[in-house]
Amino acid sequence: MDQALGPPEKMADRREDLTPMMAQYFELCEQYDEALVLFQVGDFYEAFCEAAETVARTCEITLTQREDSTGEYAMAGIPIENAESYIDRLLDAGFRVAVADQVQDPEETTGVVDRAVTRIITPGTLTEDELLDTERNNYLAAVAVEGQIGCAVLDISTGDFYATSANDPETVGDELGRFDPAEVIVGPDVPEDLVDSYTVSPFEDEAFEGSRATEKVGEYFRAPDRLLATDAEISACGAVLAYAEYARGGTEDRLDYLNHLTRYDPREYMLLDAVALESLELFERRSVRGHGEATLAGVLDETASALGRRELDEWLRRPLIDPDAISDRHDAVGELRDDVRTREQLHDHLRDVYDIERLVSRIGRGRANARDLRSLKATLDVIPQLREALGDPECEKLRSIRERLDPLDDVRILIDDAIQEDPDREITEGGIIKPAFDEELAELRETERTGKDWIDDLEVTERERTGIDSLKVGHNSVHGYYIEVTDANLDRVPDDYERRQTLKNAERYYTPELKEREDEIIRAETRADDLEYELFCEVRSTVADASADLQALAAVLAELDVLVTFATVAAEYEYSRPVVVGPDDPAVEGIHIEAGRHPVVEQTQASFVPNDTALDDDERVAVITGPNMSGKSTYMRQVALIVILAQAGSFVPAEQARLELVDRIFTRVGASDDIAGGRSTFMVEMTELADILDHASEQSLVLLDEVGRGTSTADGFAIAQAVTEFLHDEAGALTLFATHHHDLTGVAESLDGATNRYFETAQTDDGVVFEHDLTRGTADASYGVEVAATAGIEPTVVERAREVLADETGQPPGETTRGVRTNGETTGRGESPRQSDSVGGKPKDEPGSATGGQTAAHPPDGEGADIFEEIRQADIATMTPLEAMNLLATVQRRLESRD
Ligand code: ADP
Ligand code: MG
Numbered sequence: 001m002d003q004a005l006g007p008p009e010k011m012a013d014r015r016e017d018l019t020p021m022m023a024q025y026f027e028l029c030e031q032y033d034e035a036l037v038l039f040q041v042g043d044f045y046e047a048f049c050e051a052a053e054t055v056a057r058t059c060e061i062t063l064t065q066r067e068d069s070t071g072e073y074a075m076a077g078i079p080i081e082n083a084e085s086y087i088d089r090l091l092d093a094g095f096r097v098a099v100a101d102q103v104q105d106p107e108e109t110t111g112v113v114d115r116a117v118t119r120i121i122t123p124g125t126l127t128e129d130e131l132l133d134t135e136r137n138n139y140l141a142a143v144a145v146e147g148q149i150g151c152a153v154l155d156i157s158t159g160d161f162y163a164t165s166a167n168d169p170e171t172v173g174d175e176l177g178r179f180d181p182a183e184v185i186v187g188p189d190v191p192e193d194l195v196d197s198y199t200v201s202p203f204e205d206e207a208f209e210g211s212r213a214t215e216k217v218g219e220y221f222r223a224p225d226r227l228l229a230t231d232a233e234i235s236a237c238g239a240v241l242a243y244a245e246y247a248r249g250g251t252e253d254r255l256d257y258l259n260h261l262t263r264y265d266p267r268e269y270m271l272l273d274a275v276a277l278e279s280l281e282l283f284e285r286r287s288v289r290g291h292g293e294a295t296l297a298g299v300l301d302e303t304a305s306a307l308g309r310r311e312l313d314e315w316l317r318r319p320l321i322d323p324d325a326i327s328d329r330h331d332a333v334g335e336l337r338d339d340v341r342t343r344e345q346l347h348d349h350l351r352d353v354y355d356i357e358r359l360v361s362r363i364g365r366g367r368a369n370a371r372d373l374r375s376l377k378a379t380l381d382v383i384p385q386l387r388e389a390l391g392d393p394e395c396e397k398l399r400s401i402r403e404r405l406d407p408l409d410d411v412r413i414l415i416d417d418a419i420q421e422d423p424d425r426e427i428t429e430g431g432i433i434k435p436a437f438d439e440e441l442a443e444l445r446e447t448e449r450t451g452k453d454w455i456d457d458l459e460v461t462e463r464e465r466t467g468i469d470s471l472k473v474g475h476n477s478v479h480g481y482y483i484e485v486t487d488a489n490l491d492r493v494p495d496d497y498e499r500r501q502t503l504k505n506a507e508r509y510y511t512p513e514l515k516e517r518e519d520e521i522i523r524a525e526t527r528a529d530d531l532e533y534e535l536f537c538e539v540r541s542t543v544a545d546a547s548a549d550l551q552a553l554a555a556v557l558a559e560l561d562v563l564v565t566f567a568t569v570a571a572e573y574e575y576s577r578p579v580v581v582g583p584d585d586p587a588v589e590g591i592h593i594e595a596g597r598h599p600v601v602e603q604t605q606a607s608f609v610p611n612d613t614a615l616d617d618d619e620r621v622a623v624i625t626g627p628n629m630s631g632k633s634t635y636m637r638q639v640a641l642i643v644i645l646a647q648a649g650s651f652v653p654a655e656q657a658r659l660e661l662v663d664r665i666f667t668r669v670g671a672s673d674d675i676a677g678g679r680s681t682f683m684v685e686m687t688e689l690a691d692i693l694d695h696a697s698e699q700s701l702v703l704l705d706e707v708g709r710g711t712s713t714a715d716g717f718a719i720a721q722a723v724t725e726f727l728h729d730e731a732g733a734l735t736l737f738a739t740h741h742h743d744l745t746g747v748a749e750s751l752d753g754a755t756n757r758y759f760e761t762a763q764t765d766d767g768v769v770f771e772h773d774l775t776r777g778t779a780d781a782s783y784g785v786e787v788a789a790t791a792g793i794e795p796t797v798v799e800r801a802r803e804v805l806a807d808e809t810g811q812p813p814g815e816t817t818r819g820v821r822t823n824g825e826t827t828g829r830g831e832s833p834r835q836s837d838s839v840g841g842k843p844k845d846e847p848g849s850a851t852g853g854q855t856a857a858h859p860p861d862g863e864g865a866d867i868f869e870e871i872r873q874a875d876i877a878t879m880t881p882l883e884a885m886n887l888l889a890t891v892q893r894r895l896e897s898r899d
Contacts, residue, residue, distance in 0.1 A: 005095075006033035008049030010073070017070045020112040022048075028100050028117060034202070035098035035120055036090060044077035045099070052076040058093045059086040084130035087121055091131075096201070097121040098249065117249035123199055124183025125247035127157045127361065134306040134355060136313065141181035141198075142240040143172065144208050145189040150232025152240040153179045154258070156247070158310075158357035159364070159551055161261045163237050165230045169194050170273075170691065171266050177274025178317045185243055187235060197274075203243055213238020220258055228263055237261065248365070257364025257547040270319040270647050271664040275688055279667045279705075280640055281600065282316050294600045296641060300650070302568040304350035307357060307554055308561025315562055319647035321663050323582045329563065329649025330577055331395035336567030337651070343571075345389040346564050353557055354379045360550045363543055370423035370432035370536060373543065376550075377415040383407035383553075386560070397563070404556045411546050418539045427536055430529040438535055444528040451521040455481060458514065468492050481518045482508035566650040573599070575651035578642070579658045583699060588658045590616030591639065591701070591734055595655035598638035599645070602653060609772040610655070613639050619755040621728045621735040623748040624774070626759025631772040632738035633669070635759075636703045639736060640665050643701060662734070663699040666692040668707050689719075693726055696733040704737045717741045728754055745778040793871075793888060794895065800868050867894050 007029035011018060018026060021041075025048060029037050036054065038045035047055040048066070056063040056076040066075040078086040090097050099121065104114040124140030126132050137155045144150045149172045150165040162179075166172050173194050176184070184198045187208030206212055210231060216238040217224035228234050244255055272282075283297035297316060303309045320326050336343045354375040362368040363376070383405050390402045417437055424431035435445040459473040462483060472484045479501055485493055486506045497509035510518075543550075569575060581588045595610035602608035609631075615622060624632050642652045643662050668688050689707060696702050707720055720741050727735045728751050737744070748754040756778045760771040867890075874887055 005036060005051070006030065008051065008073075010049050010071075014070055019068050019070060022068065022070065022073075024112060024115055025100075028098070028115065032098040032117055032120070035096040037098045037100055037117070038078070038083075038087075039100045040080065040102045040115060041077070043080055045080055045083055046075055046077045048073045048075050050074075054095075055086075055090070058095075059089050061086070084128055087128075088131055091121065091123050094199075116251070118251050120247045120249050122183055122201060122247060124181060124201070125156050125244060126182075127358075127365070127367070129358070132157055132358075135309045137179075137310055139179045139181040140240060140243060141176060141179060141184045142187070142208075142236040142243065143176070143184060143190045143195060144187040144213075144232050144235035144239060146187075146208075146210065146230070146232040146235045148230050148232040149190070149194075150230055150234070150236040151175055152233065152236035153181060154240045154244060156244050156255075156258075157361055159257050159260060159361050159547075160357070161258060163228055163233045163261060163263045164266055165232045165236075166266060170695075174271060174273040175266055177277060178272065185239060187239060203239065203246075207239040207242040208235045210235060212242075216241050220256070221261055227261060229265075233263065253365045253367065254544070255365065257361055257544065257551075259548050260551055267663075268321070270321055270644070270662060272317060272319070272644070273666075276640075276665050276667045277317065279669045280637055280644070280665075282644070283313050294604065296600055296644075299600050299603055300565060300569050302347075302565040302572075303561050304347050304564070305353040305557065305561050306355040307353065307558040308350065308565060310357075311558035311562045312565060315648045316644065319644050320649065321647065321661055323580055323585070323661060326580050326647055326649055328395070328397045329566075330580075330651070332393075332397040332401075332563045333566040333570060333649065333651055334577055335393060335395050335398060336564055337570045340571070342389055342391065343564055343567050346386060346560065347568065349382050349385045349389060350557065350561050350564065352378065352382045353561075356550060356557070357554045360547050360554065363540055364547050366537075366540065366544075368540060369425060369427050370419050371425060373415050373419050373540065374421070374423060376543070377412055377419070380407055380412040380415075386557075401556055401560050401563075404552070405560075406549065406553060408546060408549055408553065411543055411550070414539060414542060418535065428529065428533050430525070430532050433532040433535050433539075438531065441528055441531050441535065444524045444531065447524040448521050448528065451517050451524070454517055455514070455521075458483070466492050466494055479508070480510075480522075481514055482510055483514070484508050563649075570651035573602075573653060575645075575653050576655060576657070578646035578652045578654075580646050580661060581659070582661055585660075588660050590614070590620070590660055591643065591662075592616070592658040593639065593642055593652075593654045593656070596638055596642050596657070597653040598634050599641055599653045601634050601638075611635055611638070611772075611774040615734045615736075617753065619753055620732060621724060621737065621748065621751065621754035622757050623724065623744050623754065624736060624738045624757045624759070625740075625742055625745055625778055626738075627761060627770075628740075630759035630761060630770045631774075632759065633705050634772075635774060636705060636736045636738055640667065640701060640703055661699065662701045664695070664697070665701045665703070666696055666733075667703045667705070668692060669705045686719075689723065693723070693731070696727060696731040698732040700731070700733040702727060702731075702733045702735040704735065704739075706738060706740060717743055720744050721747045724748070724754065725751065742778075794891065797867065797871060797891060797895075801871050804868055804872050867891055 007026045011022060011026050015023075015026065025037070025039050028039065029051070036047065036051055038047060038055075040046075046052075052063060052074040053076070055061070055078070059076075059078060061076055061078060064075050064077075066073050087097050097120070098117045099119045100115045101118045102113045103116045103118070106113050121128075121131075122140075124138065126138050132138055137160060138157055139153050139155050139160075141151060141153045144152075148165045148167050149169055150163065151172050152161075152163045153175075154161045164172075164175055166175075169191050176195070176198070181198055184195045184200050185203040186195055186200060188205050207216070213235045214224055217228070217234055220241060221227050224234055224237070228237060241255075241258070244258070248255070272280075277283075281295050283295045297313055300312060300316075301309065303312055320329075336346070356376060356379050359368065359372050359376050359379075362372055384407055387402055387405050387407075390398060390405075393399050393402060418433055420432055420434055433441060435442040455473060459471065462473070463469060463471050468485055468489045470486055470489065473481065474484060475481050482500050483497065484503075484506050485497075490507060493507075493509065496511050498511070499507060500510050501508040570577075579588060591613055592615075593613040596613060597608050597610050611631075624635065626632050638653075642654055642657055643659060643665065645652045646657060646659055647662070668685065685707065692702060692704075704720075704723065707716075707723065720737070720739060721744065724735070724737060724744065724747050727733050745756045745758075748756045755776070757774050757776060758778050760773045760775055762769045762771055870887070871891065874884075
């Protein structure tokens with residue numbers, strides 16, 4: 001990659017001889033040697049020499065040769081018209097792209113056209129709509145160490161700007177994980193592993209340096225040291241702003257729309273670290289994009305606008321921890337849920353809202369065209385309608401939203417007066433400003449119009465004057481206006497006609513008066529076009545002055561959209577209003593959910609079985625057992641998602657939920673459940689576990705799913721037991737622990753505040769059926785053999801396995817009791833009697849007799865017996881589907897070889 005950057009060596013060798021254009025290219029490459037320079041030549045962006053090869057390869061376009069007086073160069077060009085798709089590929093390949101545009105009209109120069117870098121495009125500084133995803137923010141982050149660790153996060157395309165800091169790298173890492181930045185820049189001394197899962201771009205250390213950073217922040221915000229809490233934050237903010245300026249290349253693009261910076265403390269929100277965000281599948285994350293999996297945000301996404309869509313993610317990734325703020329949101333959701341008409345009207349109007357955050361950012365940077373202003377005006381038109389639809393709301397939240405829905409009449413009227421209804425896309429060629437907006441413009445357009453009218457009439461008057469019926473008046477771009485007379489009529493041409501052009505069968509003329517009129521039209525038109533551009537820039541800049549108000553309006557619209565969305569979802573999927581109280585409120589202790597559902601799984605499952613949850617001081621830890629596929633993981637995630645939804649301000653999929661605030665959710669999903677994520681080592685598992693044990697408190701909810709899988713059974717059990725005891729005795733966290741280590745149920749029984757739950761399974765003729773119903777107590781059969789039967793393992797094999805199991809546990813094979821023990825009847829570790837359940841209640845026959853119409857012999861000695869032994873020893877509860885299939889294949893192969 002490096003060799004493609006910087007000026008091409010080949011040109012360096014003959015630097016003195018380069019043609020002026022190549023010299024310009026060389027210089028720009030030298031100046032922007034960290035980027036790939038795309039050099040405008042007419043309708044193309046070109047790259048030369050090594051860079052051309054890179055571009056051709058990455059973008060899959062043809063490499064050509066160019067020859068000039070100084071030699072031959074490889075060249076690759078991408079069409080400007082759809083440059084974005086190619087630039088996207090270059091970014092994906094890890095390049096920064098410096099776009100060098102022609103900044104001079106080729107007609108205005110005889111020499112080489114001036115070019116300048118107008119944009120440096122990097123993953124975190126995108127502003128081009130074509131390169132951006134409307135549904136998510138595109139964040140650039142800076143991390144700085146300055147005493148503490150500071151973190152600044154900026155979306156240049158929307159103006160969203162946040163800063164925070166912490167003493168420990170973990171907290172900053174968690175915050176980064178929430179923002180999921182597209183690009184990160186780091187100052188000196190930033191621990192590498194803090195940012196190693198992101199695209200890290202090199203940037204000058206000086207930008208992070210204290211006084212430089214303070215000065216930079218000061219250019220945008222008054223009193224940086226009061227706005228921001230720590231030097232580390234100032235350093236990060238200064239650097240992020242410097243990088244944003246760097247990205248605008250050599251232009252003077254204004255960035256003063258970046259006038260709103262939110263400084264926050266991570267402790268103001270429920271903490272969800274990257275591991276939790278991922279395992280709870282809240283939304284698609286950049287790191288796992290293309291997963292295409294159903295997510296919570298996907299289910300909830302009834303938003304009407306791009307503003308609302310991004311805000312929804314924001315609310316989910318930052319659930320609140322202030323009970324009053326939460327209940328304010330719930331009030332609004334409830335009111336909107338109950339008022340279908342209002343809700344639907346609001347939704348319809350919100351659909352007419354453009355992405356004004358990004359509009360305002362373009363307006364602020366001076367990159368908006370007249371259509372953008374019209375879109376802004378169309379959005380402002382919606383505001384009174386929204387206010388009317390809201391009517392006179394009951395709750396405080398909706399009243400305040402109504403109050404804050406300011407239609408910004410000045411801006412709206414200005415745009416409406418100035419900008420044409422359906423303006424041109426270009427802003428330098430007229431067709432964008434209403435003539436009535438400006439007296440001079442009106443006069444110029446009038447002159448233009450009367451001139452054109454006169455010319456329109458000319459054909460008739462000249463035909464009359466000359467008597468030539470075929471005489472035509474026309475216009476072409478090279479010669480301008482002309483009067484055309486066919487050769488047959490040349491004798492009737494009057495004296496004042498001057499020849500302009502000769503055609504095959506006709507002559508073209510002009511008259512002094514036509515010429516005069518034409519000049520007048522051109523003068524007026526050119527001046528009017530220029531004037532329109534000037535006026536447009538003035539209007540745009542006036543609108544930009546209101547960017548703080550516009551951004552505040554965008555925030556209100558986003559908030560309203562999410563509340564309407566929550567209300568719609570609550571009505572559509574029958575969610576109920578949760579009660580959420582602070583830790584000091586005696587009204588609720590712990591987590592109490594009646595008939596809770598998993599919001600995402602219930603959408604895909606024909607019949608979802610609701611389950612209850614009760615965790616409180618008496619029972620803070622619940623150990624959940626049940627065979628594979630019985631619903632353990634789903635259940636645990638469902639509890640976490642209900643808590644997140646509730647604290648984000650949404651209603652929840654449950655009949656009733658009474659919740660004490662949770663300030664942090666920890667999740668740890670056992671190694672083999674997480675293979676898709678590519679993190680399957682025992683080490684990762686233990687590192688994350690250590691983090692949980694370090695940080696879990698009484699306000700935390702901890703989900704442990706099959707922890708201890710990554711190692712041997714004995715180790716795994718030992719770790720699981722120790723962890724359970726610690727969480728129970730020391731941390732006091734609300735904990736759900738799903739495990740296949742059946743023995744762990746004994747541990748729960750021995751602890752005061754721990755309890756056992758298990759998933760019911762039912763026996764039918766077809767084998768085990770998962771009822772997904774959680775029950776107090778423990779099921780002591782592992783059901784492994786029954787799962788094998790359900791999976792379709794040869795019946796004789798299954799039958800034999802039952803016998804072996806029965807032999808081993810001393811349980812007669814005919815015994816059909818459901819292996820259920822209730823809490824209290826403690827069985828110590830390792831003593832748990834195994835039981836096999838009968839199939840469909842049919843008593844089992846003697847070993848080796850026929851079952852299900854299949855005749856099978858006694859398991860033969862030798863080879864065959866090994867198979868049974870192997871199956872018996874297989875720990876189905878911990879196997880991956882692939883391992884199970886491999887085992888099955890082995891069995892089949894061996895059975896075949898016996899025939
Ligand atoms: P486990 O973790 O015990 O192996 P999962 O939670 O992964 O089981 O659930 C396995 C499958 O069972 C899920 O993919 C889902 O389709 C289904 N399932 C889980 N819980 C329920 C439920 N409460 N009601 C209906 N189906 C469920
Ligand atoms: Mg599971």
